[in-house]
Amino acid sequence: MNRKGLVVNDLTVSVNQLFVYPIKSCAGVDLADSLLIETGLEFDRAWMVVDPEGMFVSQRELPRMALIQPTLKSLEMVLRAPGMLALHVALDTVEKPVRVQVWDDTVAAYDMGDLAAQWFSDFLGQPLRLVRFDPEQKRLSDKAWTGAVDAENAFADGFPILVASAASLTEMNRRLRLAGQPDVTLARFRPNVVLDGLDAHGEDHLDEIAFTTPQGEIRLKLVKPCTRCSIPDVDPVTAEPGHAVGDVLASYRADARMQGVLTFGINAVIVNGIDSTLSVGMQGAASIRFD
Numbered sequence: 141m142n143r144k145g146l147v148v149n150d151l152t153v154s155v156n157q158l159f160v161y162p163i164k165s166c167a168g169v170d171l172a173d174s175l176l177i178e179t180g181l182e183f184d185r186a187w188m189v190v191d192p193e194g195m196f197v198s199q200r201e202l203p204r205m206a207l208i209q210p211t212l213k214s215l216e217m218v219l220r221a222p223g224m225l226a227l228h229v230a231l232d233t234v235e236k237p238v239r240v241q242v243w244d245d246t247v248a249a250y251d252m253g254d255l256a257a258q259w260f261s262d263f264l265g266q267p268l269r270l271v272r273f274d275p276e277q278k279r280l281s282d283k284a285w286t287g288a289v290d291a292e293n294a295f296a297d298g299f300p301i302l303v304a305s306a307a308s309l310t311e312m313n314r315r316l317r318l319a320g321q322p323d324v325t326l327a328r329f330r331p332n333v334v335l336d337g338l339d340a341h342g343e344d345h346l347d348e349i350a351f352t353t354p355q356g357e358i359r360l361k362l363v364k365p366c367t368r369c370s371i372p373d374v375d376p377v378t379a380e381p382g383h384a385v386g387d388v389l390a391s392y393r394a395d396a397r398m399q400g401v402l403t404f405g406i407n408a409v410i411v412n413g414i415d416s417t418l419s420v421g422m423q424g425a426a427s428i429r430f431d
Contacts, residue, residue: 153337153349153426156306158418160184161330162217163270164242164295165198166208167376168327173419176358176410178292179273180300181332181418183212187229187252187272188295189260194240194271196295199371202264203379219259227259234272242295248274281409285364291409299407302366303343304331308404311340312388321384327376328385329368329404333360333418337426341393343406347429351413351422358413358424365395365403372404 159168164185175182188196189205199205211218219227234250241247249271251257256270273294281291281299293300304326313323326334335343344365351358372385386402395403 150425150427151337152423153335154423155333155351155418155420156336157326157331157334158420159326159330159332159334160212162187162210162212163208163219164188164196165202165205165371166210166219167206168330169210169212171420173417176413176416176418178410178414179294180296180410183217184300184332185273185293185295187217187270188240188242188249189264189268190240190271192267192269194238196240196242197264197268199374200369203374203381204264206374206376206379208263221263224259224263227256229256229270237274238271240271242279243297245279247279248277250274281363281407285407286361286409287363289361289409289411299364300410301333301360301408302331302405303333303335303346303349303360303362303408304329304405305335305338305341305343307336307338307340307342312385312404315388315392316384319384319388321388324372324385325376328372328374330371331405333408335426344403345429346406347427348411349408349424349426351416351418351424353413353416353418353422355416356413358416358418359411360408360413361411362406362408364407365398366405366407367395367398367401367403368393 158171158174160181160183161168162183208221217229235253236251238251240249252270260268279293346362349360373382389402393402394400
């Protein structure tokens with residue numbers, strides 16, 4: 141594929157890991173395969189925790205959210221957290237419709253009931269409710285980045301899929317060790333698709349990735365570096381905030397494309413492949429962009 145201003149070559153990548161984060165800002169689920177739907181991987185950020193005014197909350201202000209661990213089963217999502225009885229959330233049941241806010245977007249959602257609200261309020265220490273994204277709602281990514289693609293999102297920050305490479309984490313951990321800090325896992329960075337076959341931060345230079353599946357071709361277009369806040373400095377095991385990850389990122393990941401903001405990973409949109417399945421180990425053809 142050739143485009144004006146770009147020189148593009150192809151290389152082979154493979155899917156190293158797949159993650160979904162069913163509840164925004166809670167722990168992720170490591171999957172062997174995942175269905176691609178309009179808003180990204182199925183069940184990714186399908187639920188969200190909100191305050192009494194309907195505004196979303198996250199690990200930025202409530203780091204203990206990192207300790208809430210979902211398990212996806214065929215008919216339900218089971219939530220566990222330290223000191224709490226398990227909460228069972230049916231996948232096919234919602235309660236009353238509500239309006240909630242995620243960043244600058246006010247969107248339609250469904251409240252998940254008083255039992256779920258009490259569970260989150262008890263664990264996180266303030267009045268909260270659990271809501272589910274209304275699939276009839278169309279919440280689009282910023283067209284300044286997606287161009288002709290109408291990229292739908294559920295409760296993700298701004299794009300349906302986050303791509304990172306295993307080599308990027310290896311490089312991060314090398315630098316952490318040089319700074320006298322322990323290794324971290326990708327749970328800090330919350331990617332959906334983790335790739336093998338790239339150099340460290342090679343995902344920065346990808347244009348598209350194409351995967352051949354039994355259901356047809358999946359094509360993902362990589363559109364925007366993922367800017368980083370304080371969440372990578374929250375330990376996903378203890379929920380303790382720190383600063384080592386941010387300090388190391390600041391030493392080498394100030395991104396000129398984003399006016400010097402720290403980045404790790406690339407946001408992607410779906411060009412083709414809705415209702416197809418991505419699997420760990422699947423190989424794809426990636427196009428390299430030379431700006």
